[in-house]
Amino acid sequence: MSDLAPSQSVDLPPDLVTAVQADLQSQLYGNLVISQATATFGAVVCAVLFFDGQPAVRVAAWVTYMVLVAMARLGWRARYRADGVHERSVRYWELSFMAGVAFSALGWGTAVVMFFDPVDVTRQLLLVVTVAAVAAGSIAHLSASFPAVGVMLSVTLLPLALMYARQPEGLGLAVLILLFFGVMLSIGWRNHATLRGNARLAEGNRRLVEQLTEHAAALETARSQDDAERELALSVFAAILPRRILEASKLSYHLSSQSAFNGDLLLVENHPDGRQHIMLGDFTGHGLAASLGAIPAADVFMSMTRKGFPLRMIVGEINRKLYTQLPANLFCAACLIEVDAAHSRLRVWNGGLPSVYLIRRQQTQDDRRVTPIHADHPPLGVLPPDRLICTPRSLAIDAGDLVFMATDGVTEQRDLTGDMFGDERLVQLLASATDAAGLADSLKRALATFSTGVEQGDDLTFVALRVGPEARLQARTLPDRGLPPASVQAADWRLRLELQAPALRRLDPVSLLSQFVGDLTAPAHDWNELDLVLGELYKNALEHGVLRLDSSGKHTDDGFEAYYRAREARLAALDDGHVTVELTHHRDPEGGVLQMTLRDSGSGFDHRAAGRESGEVPRLAHGRGLMLARSLCQGLEHRGDGSQVRATMRWRADG
């Protein structure tokens, strides 16, 4: 077995050598039962054959020795079976096997010496044949260990050769026996080499199969992980692309079935005051990478819209999130629009998407039905928050007008010759559109016809919507469709609004008015404070002036509730009274000055006692509204008996 030492098998790892050895060991021990049975049987036959020339005691002792050796070896085999072959015990088992062989061979060697009769030629021949048979038979069994073959052959055949060599006429036979010895030895070696090769091969195969199984299992695990990730991406997209809402929204849209993997995102959500926000986004990246960005974007869009934030703040927040949270190569070409049907306004912020189109129901003066709104901003997530301009463009719309948005998959759809669908074809199609559903259908058909024979990438998403009829009801609050250009905005104007009892009962003019002031004067400015001041002044005029409510009970929970119950009841029953709101705006280089005058039909109040100063520790008393308004205004004064209030607010274009 020394030929299998690691030093001679440089290409094999040591544990493989041990494994091959162990395999050969098990072959040795595996045949031991048969070989020992044959050996014992041979010994008995031998004893019977040669009995007459020998004293009975010697023959009996010899047979007993042979049987004991056989039993001992079988005992070792039982131990071997029980213990198995461990890495360290391979050598030990080989040595124990060698000892067994040596004892067995010693028995046969003894037989040769014992039974050799220099006179009886027949007996000599019988002995030669028997011993040769034993030697030849042992080869097959012992080949797994070449030293064992050597020991067996030497101890059985060499004494016989020696015996013949001592007689002058036996020299030829001795040479023959030595020749037989050599042949047997070489056969033993050949057998051994074959066995060893087979063992290596078997071991190699076993490992190969093991490795293959391992790789297959790893591959399977990786594949199921990949599947799980796809599944995850799909479910994330399904969750953030609320198709239910889309379907309920009356939008006509085409959303590619692969949207989860090409990063197209279409969202729609309603503002609390009825405006509708729609976002179409096209993320760089695919699958899970794209949904990484889609999650925060959708989250911000949906929740901020629901909470009533204006479009520009939503744009800013999504950009901030994507810019700070995503790697630089992941961003989102997106267009956000706000459809404000009640005020006939469309606000568009287009960052990196193809042009959005406004398709008018009627021809305008300049005879253009289709107005493109080009992207004038970079995609979301590219610019740092303080560099991105988030103010949307504002356009006048009318009931029946159509708005169309698409990702670049539409215009970049190719035909067989490689030509792209292009803007021109799209505009032609848009110009003939009359309603959103028809537009979506005809575009789908046109794209299918155009790309006949080309494998469809299915990475295009588009949406078309028709401005609802409610626009017509209140549309005429604006003198002209289309805002005046920025240079004319913030001009001087005056507005007087008188609300009689029926209007007071139903209408909350404050947000209408501040929206109007904002649109007319500077849409980009934050008019939150105007909203608040006007709200407080209007509340005072309505609640204390017209409804004659007394705030003095408001310092307890129950009083507070009673106050608002009374407000509700008196307002519902109101049939007399009025509030007049007059707004005057003067432009100046820094922004403008807005003067608000409110008059109510009430009997006034002692305004000298009301309106505590800011800076005082708040108490549970009334008058806080007036204090707030006073703090936010540059001037606030009551006139006459207190039923008239005039407040002046200055706004700056940069804030």
Next chain:
Amino acid sequence: MSVTACVSAAGEVVEIQIVGRFDFSLQKAFRATYRDCPPGMVYRVDLSGVDYLDSAALGMLLLLRQHAGEVKQDVVLVQPTPSVAKILRIANFHQIFDVDQA
């Protein structure tokens, strides 16, 4: 516009979250969040989703403070947006409420 409230596991902190316009229309819902709470609770009013807050809302916060026992630390105003923070400052609410800007 909504008001939601939840009580912490230990039962000592009431988290009240207000979203949208905080004005008198929320009065009933807001009061319902604390009217059945025993004394000794801490109230955290999350204002991060509020974009408009008027004098009626200020009054409602004062009533909550009264219910909580008029201890400054017992009512915490959490993350007011800049415009809301300005109103709170004008009204001097930082003197009687804990305002948690973090």
